[in-house]
Amino acid sequence: MKTTTISQAPNYHEQTVKIGAWLTNKRSSGKIAFLQLRDGTGFIQGVVVKNDVSEETFQLAKNITQESSMYITGKIVEDARSPFGYELQVSDIELIHEAHDYPITPKEHGTEFLMDHRHLWLRSKRQHAVMKIRNEIIRATYQFFNDNGYVKIDPPILTGSSAEGTTELFHTKYFDEEAYLSQSGQLYMEAAAMAFGKVFSFGPTFRAEKSKTRRHLIEFWMIEPEMAFVEHEESLEIQENYVSFVVQSVLKNCKLELQALDRDISSLEKVQAPFPRITYDEAIELLKEKGFTDIEWGEDFGAPHETAIAESFDKPVFITNYPTGIKAFYMKPHPEREDVVLCADLIAPEGYGEIIGGSQRIDDLELMEQRYEEHGLTGEAYQWYLELRKYGSVPHSGFGLGLERTVAWIAGVDHVRETIPFPRLLNRLYP
Structure with missing residues (x-):
């Protein structure tokens, strides 16, 4: 299995890769979780389907917090809805560090607040x-x-x-x-x-x-x-x-x-x-x-x-x-x-x-x-x-x-x- 970056992901279409990444945002339903990931080279969505991963991995995907770091494994597949053109079908997540109370949340913040951070x-x-x-x-x-x-x-x-x-x-x-x-x-x-x-x-x-x-x-x-x-x-x-x-x-x-x-x-x-x-x-x-x-x-x-x-x-x-x-x-x-x-x-x-x-x-x-x-x-x-x-x-x-x-x-x-x-x-x- 190849370790790569998000920017290089298109070179591994239909292959399983491992990427070091941070979580920028997520949403989930009962049986699927969508993880917005970044690694410094780019941004990609990771899709975690409950029936395709272990119970431990799915619970981690549902509960992982913003800006937590991880190694994430999955298959690179095309996704026409994404500006990037690809997404990651996740098979495993290895948590590196769990972040808590990240101050810049997905909402509007004032300029001075953002400049302070x-x-x-x-x-x-x-x-x-x-x-x-x-x-x-x-x-x-x-x-x-x-x-x-x-x-x-x-x-x-x-x-x-x-x-x-x-x-x-x-x-x-x-x-x-x-x-x-x-x-x-x-x-x-x-x-x-x-x-x-x-x-x-x-x-x-x-x-x-x-x-x-x-x-x-x-x-x-x-x-x-x-x-x-x-x-x-x-x-x-x-x-x-x-x-x-x-x-x-x-x-x-x-x-x-x-x-x-x-x-x-x-x-x-x-x-x-x-x-x-x-x-x-x-x-x-x-x-x-x-x-x-x-x-x-x-x-x-x-x-x-x-x-x-x-x-x-x-x-x-x-x-x-x-x-x-x-x-x-x-x-x-x-x-x-x-x-x-x-x-x-x-x-x-x-x-x-x-x-x-x-x-x-x-x-x-x-x-x-x-x-x-x-x-x-x-x-x-x-x-x-x-x-x-x-x-x-x-x-x-x-x-x-x-x-x-x-x-x-x-x-x-x-x-x-x-x-x-x-x-x-x-x-x-x-x-």
Whole structure:
């Protein structure tokens, strides 16, 4: 008899197997019990017929409690009514641990209660689906960049300077020096690109922004590619190809998870490169036409603005050429307009907001020195970054994709707190 997992069960059609599992729910009548089982790889129904098992096994099936663990033996058979397509005809149950008073019962619970029990909430079918989609996005990310010749480089988490200013960073002492938790690995990835050509990082970042919106986390994960000899237009093509690849990978490999979340996949099926592009100037005009009469040129866009812009398109949309004054010091000016920079934000459909921010970086030493002076950057803390323009500078571009917002969009989840295993929010550091 083969020991296997639920996800591999279809490979053992009409065969008897043994699976280690937990009970998520059950119902029973006088002569039959239906056990909803999970094992971490998937979910399956176990059917226990009184006449087909010992009296001891049937009584165990009727009385077993939610989240009790077991080894369960049975035959894998097709079941057209199941989303999974198979069920387990149970012949034996070996109880491992009997759980009592499991706090998350099959009823409605408030968000705060579920967040307090996040360590257990992860076991639910919905959370399982979200985390599997997150995992597929990560897997597809590695595949895309590895297949396209990128080298993964890991930037530091503790830094002595900031990529975009220090007002919203977590400060800490690094022995006798001031240090920060990284808000971006970008500056270090630029150094890596000058050594390896095309690189990407994937790691945690931290922002001490006191925001409670559904789009914000204190700790989140970023994918940050950086590319030497790549200019702005080529970078946009790489971004749209990457996002298209990830979405199509999820559609192909996470059908059951999308179904479990009741995700309407019709909008995701449209996510194929190329993506539409509008300039910041055009976005301002579009917003005014949509009733945002107070928006002025030079202002950054908030969530309502991004949502309104996205509603005009059926794919993610690039907003390009933002004003210099609202973007980071390292972004290269537009060759024909000094008041805007060669940058783009990628706005996801359906109100999920910005998922990518990117730009061509300044590669001219004199201009970067001017930016240092304008932004009050100390030469000592940023000297190494300046030297990238001093020794073999080349045109280069990069971008950062926020993993949790991307998971929220693809999975159709309302709040990013469900898209990371243990979210860190403004008022939450537990569990």
